[in-house]
Amino acid sequence: MSEPGAPNIRIVLIEPQHPGNIGAAARAMKNMGLEQLVLVRPRQFPHPDATSRASGADDLLERARTVASVAEATAGCGYIAATTARERDQYFRVLDVRDAAVQLIAQARLAPAAVLFGAERTGLTNEDLEASHALVRIPASAAYPSLNLAMAVQLVAYELYRGQGLAAPPAPANAMPLATPQEMEQLYAHLAQVLEEIDFRDRTRSGTHLMSRIRRFLQRAELDQNEANIVRGILTAVQSRRRPAGAPR
Amino acid sequence: MSEPGAPNIRIVLIEPQHPGNIGAAARAMKNMGLEQLVLVRPRQFPHPDATSRASGADDLLERARTVASVAEATAGCGYIAATTARERDQYFRVLDVRDAAVQLIAQARLAPAAVLFGAERTGLTNEDLEASHALVRIPASAAYPSLNLAMAVQLVAYELYRGQGLAAPPAPANAMPLATPQEMEQLYAHLAQVLEEIDFRDRTRSGTHLMSRIRRFLQRAELDQNEANIVRGILTAVQSRRRPAGAPR
Numbered sequence: 001m002s003e004p005g006a007p008n009i010r011i012v013l014i015e016p017q018h019p020g021n022i023g024a025a026a027r028a029m030k031n032m033g034l035e036q037l038v039l040v041r042p043r044q045f046p047h048p049d050a051t052s053r054a055s056g057a058d059d060l061l062e063r064a065r066t067v068a069s070v071a072e073a074t075a076g077c078g079y080i081a082a083t084t085a086r087e088r089d090q091y092f093r094v095l096d097v098r099d100a101a102v103q104l105i106a107q108a109r110l111a112p113a114a115v116l117f118g119a120e121r122t123g124l125t126n127e128d129l130e131a132s133h134a135l136v137r138i139p140a141s142a143a144y145p146s147l148n149l150a151m152a153v154q155l156v157a158y159e160l161y162r163g164q165g166l167a168a169p170p171a172p173a174n175a176m177p178l179a180t181p182q183e184m185e186q187l188y189a190h191l192a193q194v195l196e197e198i199d200f201r202d203r204t205r206s207g208t209h210l211m212s213r214i215r216r217f218l219q220r221a222e223l224d225q226n227e228a229n230i231v232r233g234i235l236t237a238v239q240s241r242r243r244p245a246g247a248p249r
Numbered sequence: 250m251s252e253p254g255a256p257n258i259r260i261v262l263i264e265p266q267h268p269g270n271i272g273a274a275a276r277a278m279k280n281m282g283l284e285q286l287v288l289v290r291p292r293q294f295p296h297p298d299a300t301s302r303a304s305g306a307d308d309l310l311e312r313a314r315t316v317a318s319v320a321e322a323t324a325g326c327g328y329i330a331a332t333t334a335r336e337r338d339q340y341f342r343v344l345d346v347r348d349a350a351v352q353l354i355a356q357a358r359l360a361p362a363a364v365l366f367g368a369e370r371t372g373l374t375n376e377d378l379e380a381s382h383a384l385v386r387i388p389a390s391a392a393y394p395s396l397n398l399a400m401a402v403q404l405v406a407y408e409l410y411r412g413q414g415l416a417a418p419p420a421p422a423n424a425m426p427l428a429t430p431q432e433m434e435q436l437y438a439h440l441a442q443v444l445e446e447i448d449f450r451d452r453t454r455s456g457t458h459l460m461s462r463i464r465r466f467l468q469r470a471e472l473d474q475n476e477a478n479i480v481r482g483i484l485t486a487v488q489s490r491r492r493p494a495g496a497p498r
Contacts, residue, residue: 028400033390056393139411141282144305151277154400155407162388 008108010036012073015119019044023053024150030057032157037064038073078111078178082124082132085145091216093134100136101163111177120149130215133222179228194235257357259285261322264368268293272302273399279306281406286313287322327360327427331373331381334394340465342383349385350412360426369398379464382471428477443484
């Protein structure tokens with residue numbers, strides 16, 4: 001199925017509004033040797049505009065998966081990167097697209113990786129960003145930094161194509177796969193429950209944003225499955241300690 | 250007029266067939282801080298598809314120059330690069346787009362530079378290539394290397410934007426500007442005339458391609474104005490020697 005050497009990287013378009021952009025993204029991917037296109041709730045697809053703009057990449061378009069959620073799109077993935085126009089961010093790790101490409105290629109040797117692209121006008125939600133390990137920044141003019149969706153896919157795909165020629169840092173021999181998005185969601189749910197059980201209140205008064213803050217720094221940590229299990233174990237231990245012996249679980 | 254730091258580089262689209270690509274190219278340029286769009290015999294322009302795809306770059310689209318020939322588009326230019334899918338070529342200098350960007354930025358400090366893009370299906374003619382100092386290669390998958398026109402503009406513009414941040418080789422203090430396209434055409438016309446006068450026949454039997462062969466290696470030489478004048482002087486000297494004293498000029 002896969003062209004030899006095609007990296008195991010999914011291009012995930014979230015709620016794309018213009019079917020032409022879907023087709024153009026497919027062509028851009030095929031031009032750069034990528035194969036896995038995933039569409040989350042596309043407004044219109046299939047559509048003649050998508051087919052027409054895909055040009056010789058109609059096979060890739062036909063094999064595109066359409067799913068209902070980002071969680072479904074990234075199921076089984078390790079490393080997840082989210083495209084954004086942000087230059088820097090206090091809470092998220094931000095990588096230049098060229099560095100992100102090298103990272104994605106290295107991680108894709110361990111487990112499927114994914115790059116998330118938001119809708120044309122609205123971009124990615126905070127929830128999408130918080131499911132990612134890093135934000136990918138594409139350098140652009142401050143006077144008009146808003147790239148067309150398919151153009152952004154083209155630039156990421158181009159750097160991924162070039163990055164394969166580079167001596168990417170080899171994966172450590174015993175590297176554990178990253179915790180999957182589902183495992184991370186379970187971890188956050190567990191953590192939220194424990195915080196409630198221990199009646200933790202955010203003393204910084206950031207209020208409802210507490211879980212977001214925690215998600216952001218834990219995503220930056222890029223937990224592997226062992227490490228996620230360790231955190232889960234700690235949470236379980238906290239819960240056990242609070243239960244008097246013999247209390248119902 | 251120019252945004253400070255915008256390189257003096259023209260993006261020249263030759264006979265673009267789809268007005269949407271013109272608009273998308275304008276947006277790609279503005280995203281990457283380029284300002285000078287030149288259209289050679291566009292099939293349809295202005296056009297609503299161009300305006301719609303330009304999005305926030307409609308100002309750049311309005312200022313686009315429409316001209317009748319490549320010579321007009323590149324008038325007054327020094328360095329000229331031509332985009333192509335060729336990996337290598339026996340006669341032309343071929344530069345990777347990243348290296349070409351550095352070269353274009355350095356040359357644009359001396360005189361306006363230009364990047365030529367051919368029509369969607371047909372690409373550039375040999376005549377266009379022969380007016381260029383180098384071919385620009387955009388790396389792409391051998392399985393499907395044919396990039397959309399606006400995507401190619403996006404990638405070149407992106408590398409030009411990134412290249413400005415690099416320490417480009419400074420122009421030598423006393424560097425002469427490159428011979429302009431017009432000066433080079435005059436040189437080739439002069440040369441063709443002299444070859445005829447001296448009844449030169451191509452002994453390699455490449456027939457009609459002789460002038461093409463010569464153009465290609467002289468373009469690779471990147472003649473500055475002094476050097477072009479030297480060649481012109483030699484041609485004139487050849488002509489003078491052949492005229493008996495007192496013969497009508």
